[in-house]
Amino acid sequence: MKLTWNRMTVHPRHRFTTAHWGVDETEVVIVRLEHDGVVGLGEIVPSDLYGQSVAASEAALESMSTLLGDDPFAIDPIVQRLIEHHDDQRAAISGVDAALYDWVGRRLEVPVWKLLGLARPRKQTTFTIGIADLSEIRVKVDEALAAGFDALKVKVGIEHDHETLSIIRDAFDGPLLLDANEAWEPDEAPEKIQALARYRPTMIEQPLKKEDWRHLAALRSLGVAPIFADEACERPADVARLHGYVDGVNIKFTKCGGIREALRMISTARTLGMQVMLGCFVSSSLAIAPPLSVASLVDLADLDGHLLLADDPFTGIEREGGIISLGDTPGLGVAPRD
Template identity: 70%
Template sequence: MKLTWQRQQIRPRHRFATSQWGVDEKETIVVQLEHEGLVGLGEAVPSALYGQTLESCEAALGAMRDGLGDDPFALEPILRRLLAEYDDQRAAIDAVDAALHDWCGKRLGIPVWKLLGLTRPRKQTTFTIGVADPDLMRVKVDEALAAGFDALKIKVGTENDHDTLSYIRSKFDGPLFLDANQAWTPSEAADQIRGLAQYRPTIIEQPLAREDWQRMTPLRELGVAPIFADESCERPADVPRLHGCVDGINIKFNKCGGLREALRMITLARALGIQVMLGCFVCSSLAIAPPLTIASLADYADLDGALLLAEDPFEGISRAGGTISLGEQPGLGVAAKVL
């Protein structure tokens, strides 16, 4: 197998920010895995939050390149080895995992969701309103509603939370997901969450710092909304320790290392009665196709990373209102746009 990659520039339509960070423009890495004349594709979306940079990701891809063997169907042994050797570079593993699955689907002439024994992916996604000044927040909310999105995710943890949420609730009665991105201390979180009850949140995500996961238990008991872990939950081993502390987890492929690790996390979560959301970072459709492939197994999808872009370099995912879907194309079902 021949592994190559190149950087890809993407730009959100509006600056995208949380209570902790913001992005105007970014690069991801498009990975190509060529074997017997067929090319499988994957996208690496490194995140500094998890010790991943473009450089560390490319270094990991370079180190992996010569050890992949020549059987792309040997997914388990290949990925077991990569997870053992590049444990801290799971965005790179995610891209290779995606490219292997894409290659296998293309070779067999079937979509990856079919290969995995699933039904055609069709899932409501939340659309995320990033942190912005109050005027831009209102513009973003109006745009999202005009575009037909019917579940919104709001980044909270700033002084403008109540302005934004009052505005949204004056125009929108649907599911409202609130993500604090670690904004609160354990001593202030309960009051903050009680103050948000009036907006009827569907869930509240990562109220505390990632290392404070054990202190999320009393926040569940407030009864305002289910508490989900995102930054506190990276990979399969994190799921059992969170049992009892949170109601749900947000699985992202660049944190866990791709489809197969995500499936393991879902199995663990289901066994423990933990709810599942599939999430993403700002990325192109190439990095949305893998989580969308298994979205039928999740309670919620927050797969709007490519919908936030001014221009998506990939196509193949369709959207009707707030629902995104994949078709019958072989592999992951997305391809680079012909410009």
């Protein structure tokens, strides 16, 4: 197996902001796995929230090349080896995991979702409204609704929360997911969350810092909305740890390491009666196709990373209003735009 990679820069349509940071452009790494005349592709979307970077991902790829072996069909043991050696670089692992699944699908001429024995992915995605000044919020919401999105996700945890949410609820009555990105302390969070009840949130994501996860149980009992862990839930074992403390978990491939690990997390969450959401970072369609391939298994999808871009270099994910889907194209179902 020959593994090569290159950096790629993508640009959000609007500056994308959460409680902690803003993004004008995102640098990702495109992974290319070639074997027996077939090429599989994957995308690495590193996040410094998890000790990842483009440079660290590339360094991990150098070493991963020597761990692949000579059988791309053996995805499970390959990914297990990558985790044993590079547990701290799961974004890089997810890029290789995606390239392996893409390779197998292309080689067998079946879509990855079919390879996994799953229903065809056809899922409502939320569209994220980033933190912005109030006039810009109005523009973003109008754009999202005009484009047919019928579920919105909003970043909260800043001083204009109530003005922002009032503007949104004036224009939109559908599912509204709130993401606080660790904004609150345990002693202030109950009051903050109760004050959000009037906006009828579908769920509230990561209201506390990840190390304060034990305090999340008290927020569940407020009964305002299901409480989901995002930053506090990275890997499969985190799902079991969080059982009883949260209603659900947000699985992202950058955190967990790709399809193989996400399937383990979904299975654990389901066994424990927990809800599951799939999330993403700003990225191209190539990074969205892997989580979308397993999206039939989850309750909520926030897979709008490619839809936030001005210049998505990959194509293949269909969208009708708020529904994104994959067809019968072999592999992950996406290809470079040109």
